[in-house]
Amino acid sequence: MIDPLDAVAAVGRGTIGAVRATGAVALFGAAGLSHLVRPPFYGRMFLQAFIEFSYFSLPVVALTAVFSGAVIALQSFTGFSRFGAESAIAGIVVLSVVRELGPVLAGLMVAGRVGAAMAAELGTMRVTDQIDALGTLSTNPMKYLVAPRLLAGLIAVPLLVIVADVLGVAGGFLVSTVKLGFNPSGYLTSTFQILTTTDVVAGLAKAAAFGFLIALMGCYHGYNSKGGAQGVGSATTSAVVAASILILAFDYVLTELFFAR
Amino acid sequence: MSDPKIRVRGLTKAFGAKTVLDGIDLDVAAGTSMVVIGGSGSGKSVLLKCILGLIEPDAGSIEIDGRDVLRLPRQEREQVNARIGMLFQAGALFDSLTVWENVAFGLLAQHKAARAEARERAGTILAQVGLDPSVGDLSPAELSGGMQKRVGLARAIASQPDILFFDEPTTGLDPIMGAVIDGLIVDCVKRLGSTAIAITHDMASATRIGDRAAMLFRGKLVWQGQAADLLHSGNSMVDQFTHGRREGPIQMELRR
Ligand SMILES: Nc1ncnc2c1ncn2[C@@H]1O[C@H](COP(=O)(O)OP(=O)(O)OP(=O)(O)O)[C@@H](O)[C@H]1O
Ligand SMILES: [Mg+2]
Numbered sequence: 293m294i295d296p297l298d299a300v301a302a303v304g305r306g307t308i309g310a311v312r313a314t315g316a317v318a319l320f321g322a323a324g325l326s327h328l329v330r331p332p333f334y335g336r337m338f339l340q341a342f343i344e345f346s347y348f349s350l351p352v353v354a355l356t357a358v359f360s361g362a363v364i365a366l367q368s369f370t371g372f373s374r375f376g377a378e379s380a381i382a383g384i385v386v387l388s389v390v391r392e393l394g395p396v397l398a399g400l401m402v403a404g405r406v407g408a409a410m411a412a413e414l415g416t417m418r419v420t421d422q423i424d425a426l427g428t429l430s431t432n433p434m435k436y437l438v439a440p441r442l443l444a445g446l447i448a449v450p451l452l453v454i455v456a457d458v459l460g461v462a463g464g465f466l467v468s469t470v471k472l473g474f475n476p477s478g479y480l481t482s483t484f485q486i487l488t489t490t491d492v493v494a495g496l497a498k499a500a501a502f503g504f505l506i507a508l509m510g511c512y513h514g515y516n517s518k519g520g521a522q523g524v525g526s527a528t529t530s531a532v533v534a535a536s537i538l539i540l541a542f543d544y545v546l547t548e549l550f551f552a553r
Numbered sequence: 554m555s556d557p558k559i560r561v562r563g564l565t566k567a568f569g570a571k572t573v574l575d576g577i578d579l580d581v582a583a584g585t586s587m588v589v590i591g592g593s594g595s596g597k598s599v600l601l602k603c604i605l606g607l608i609e610p611d612a613g614s615i616e617i618d619g620r621d622v623l624r625l626p627r628q629e630r631e632q633v634n635a636r637i638g639m640l641f642q643a644g645a646l647f648d649s650l651t652v653w654e655n656v657a658f659g660l661l662a663q664h665k666a667a668r669a670e671a672r673e674r675a676g677t678i679l680a681q682v683g684l685d686p687s688v689g690d691l692s693p694a695e696l697s698g699g700m701q702k703r704v705g706l707a708r709a710i711a712s713q714p715d716i717l718f719f720d721e722p723t724t725g726l727d728p729i730m731g732a733v734i735d736g737l738i739v740d741c742v743k744r745l746g747s748t749a750i751a752i753t754h755d756m757a758s759a760t761r762i763g764d765r766a767a768m769l770f771r772g773k774l775v776w777q778g779q780a781a782d783l784l785h786s787g788n789s790m791v792d793q794f795t796h797g798r799r800e801g802p803i804q805m806e807l808r809r
Contacts, residue, residue, distance in 0.1 A: 332664075413649075421645035424607045429659040429708070430635040 320438075320515070321508050327432070327439035338440035345406050345448035345503070350455065352405060353398045357456035360393050361385055361463030369472055381472075382479045383486040385464030390487060390495045391551070394456040395449075396543050399502035402449060403535035407510040410441060411531035414514025415524035423515070438515065441507045449503025450496045457495065494550040501546060502539050509535040556619055558583040558716065558748040559604065564613035566599055573599050574610070575772030581765075586742055586749040588763030588780050590756075590794060592803070595769045597752040598642055601718050604750075605639060606630060617716070635663065638709035642720040642752075644701045646693035652704055653679070653689030659712040675711070682707045682737050699730045706734065710741045717742060719751040723758045735761040756795050759783055768794065770803065 368384045414437060417423050426433040461483060468474040509531045517527035557580040564577040573596040581587045591597050602608040604615055606622065614621050622633055638659075646655050654661075656678055657671035666674060676686030682703040693701060702722060709717060722738060723731035735758050742749045751762045759766060763780030768791050776788045783795050793801030 332662075417647075420643060421641045422647055424602070424605075425639070425641055425645040425647070427607060428605060428634060428637060428639045429662055430631070430712075431658070431662045432631070 317508065317512055320512050321442070321504075323434055324438040324442045324508070324511065327435040328443055330435075332435070334436055334440050337436060338444055341441045341444035341507075342448050344409070345402065345444050345507075346452055349398075349402050349405055349448075349452055352401050353452055353456050354459050356397050356401055357389070357394060357459040358463035360397060361389050361460035361465075362467045364388055364393070365464035365467040365472070369468075379478070379482055381464070381468060381474075382482040385468075386461050386483045386487050387491060389460035389464070390457050390491045391547075392495075392543070394453045394460055395495050395498040395502060396539060398449065398453050398456045398499065399506065399539040400536055402452065402503070403506045403509075403532055403539060406445075407506040407531045407535045408528050410507065410510030411514035411517070411528045412524055414511060415517035415527040418515060418517050419520055419524060433515075438511045441511055442504060445503035445505075445507030446500050447503070449506070450499040453496060453499035457492075490550065494546070497550070498543060498546050501542055505538045505542065506535045509538065557581055558618065559750070560614075560616040560619075561604065562614045562616075564600070564603060564610050564615065566596075566603060566608065566610045572772050574603070577613070577769075577772075577774055579767060579774060579777075581748055581750060583748050584746055585764040586739075586751060586762055586780075588759045588766040588783075589750060589752050589769055590754065590759055590766065590783075590791075591769030592794070593754075596772060597769055598720055600769070601639070601720055601750065601752065605637060605718065606634060635659075635712070636714050637716040637718065638712065638714035638747075639718040640702070640705045640709045640720060640722055642724070644693070644705045646701060646704060646708070648693050650692075651689065652691050652693060652696070655693065655704060656689070656707045656711050658708060663712060665712065675707075678707045678711050679704070681710075681741075683733065699726050699734075702726065702734055703737070706737060706741070710745065713745055715745070715747050717745075717747045717749040719749065719753075719762075721752055721754065723753065723755050728757075731755060731758060732761070738762055756783060 364385050365381055368381050414423070417437070423433045423437070426436055465476070465479060465483075468479050469476045513527040513531040513534070514524075517523045559579070559581040561577055561579040564574050564579075565572070566574040577600060579587070589597050589600065599608060603610045610623070615623055617633055620633070622630060625633065646652075647658065650658070653672055653675040656675040657666070660666045660671045660674060661668065672689070675689055679686050679689055684700065684703055684707070688696070688700070688704075693704065696704065706722070709719075719738060723734050726734065738749070738751065739762060741747070749762075751759075753759050753762070760780055760783055765777065766780040766783050767774045767777040768788075769775075770790055776786060776791045778786055783791065786792060786795070790802050792798075793803055
């Protein structure tokens with residue numbers, strides 16, 4: 293016999309666990325951010341994290357963007373051609389890339405690359421006492437390790453998404469003009485006619501939120517990892533999985549905020 | 554007699570159901586070295602980490618220069634910690650930085666020196682622990698275990714702290730290198746006039762480094778005395794430990 297109260301208790305336990313974890317992450321993030329407004333600042337650490345986030349993520353984000361722009365052009369052409377609505381393709385490509393695919397795909401790619409690397413690096417530093425050692429050398433580890441990474445994510449991912457947006461539109465443009473035989477200048481004109489400032493701002497706001505979440509998950513799971521190589525491995529996995537889920541969830545919330553009227 | 558530099562009273566720490574420290578009382582007089590011996594897993598590293606504020610104890614008090622550091626606000630606590638140097642058991646060198654940046658880390662963090670000057674200082678300190686200043690350009694991963702210990706030592710003494718902690722400075726080294734490191738530790742402590750706590754399993758090392766010694770067993774300090782008396786302390790547990798006997802009051806819990 294299963295006692296129905298057991299089920300209730302299990303749900304309760306799960307909820308308490310989730311609330312507690314959310315609270316811990318929120319406190320961690322707030323502590324990290326609070327160090328951004330109090331000196332000393334570690335410009336060198338910020339620069340390192342920024343370059344890791346932006347420059348080294350460029351190739352993978354660029355490829356993702358080009359191909360997704362191209363595939364959207366192709367897909368919408370097969371769907372629309374029968375109704376003679378080819379001109380709508382430019383709009384579909386630019387809106388889906390700028391509003392959704394640019395930030396989300398770049399976010400997921402960066403979560404896999406940078407979020408994982410962050411969790412592994414901080415996790416290794418934790419289990420080899422390097423984080424403790426910072427404390428004995430007059431350096432606050434939250435300020436030195438976490439704050440610069442949070443800021444780097446917040447700033448670098450929007451910049452990355454600007455590049456992704458341009459390349460995504462370019463991918464759609466290439467397929468439309470070279471393969472589908474559209475007029476290039478007509479395609480570009482409709483692209484810019486349809487795109488509004490809100491679309492761009494919303495896309496970049498999403499990107500900033502995703503960048504912050506990626507850094508937060510990487511830092512939180514790495515910083516709190518324990519138990520040797522295995523612990524570092526599971527911290528890395530958790531960081532990527534949590535960041536990916538949060539990106540998709542926040543994407544929904546932010547879309548609701550910006551576009552649902 | 555003046556107040557001790559470090560005074561620990563009733564220090565207790567449990568991880569889950571497991572009590573690791575069970576009411577530790579320990580005094581270390583200024584300018585002296587205390588050696589703590591004890592079996593693997595007896596809580597020696599936890600003791601040091603409690604004093605450093607890296608692990609929060611469940612009960613007890615820790616006074617440094619007469620101030621209870623467990624009840625200090627965070628900023629003052631950080632100021633106290635800035636005067637403590639620590640050589641970690643596994644080195645804990647920053648592997649993303651070069652050797653000289655490791656050694657000069659505290660100087661740079663406290664803005665005691667500009668980068669060029671810090672680099673110079675790092676070279677001098679490396680020389681003090683018997684390493685060529687050119688080692689400064691290598692990364693910690695390129696060093697042997699003995700060299701890593703020396704770099705860890707150099708990093709710990711770089712900002713001339715008045716308290717030094719050494720967690721098993723010679724474990725895993727050959728006997729000659731062990732003696733060399735011991736010599737360096739004694740030199741550093743003498744030169745800086747620091748107060749030191751050293752953890753070790755190595756009796757030769759304990760008598761070389763320590764003025765006084767204490768033995769940790771089952772969460773309690775079961776013996777304290779002069780380090781020179783370690784090998785003929787008259788305490789049966791210390792005797793068993795220092796002479797490495799299988800039979801005695803300490804029974805290893807082996808599962809079969
Ligand atoms: N952060 C922690 N969480 C849970 N248990 C811990 C933690 N740190 C230490 N312990 C436990 O406390 C006990 C004492 O550990 P400690 O590292 O102090 O041993 P030690 O005396 O330094 O041993 P060794 O000589 O092998 O270094 C061990 O049983 C260890 O499992
Ligand atoms: Mg230890």
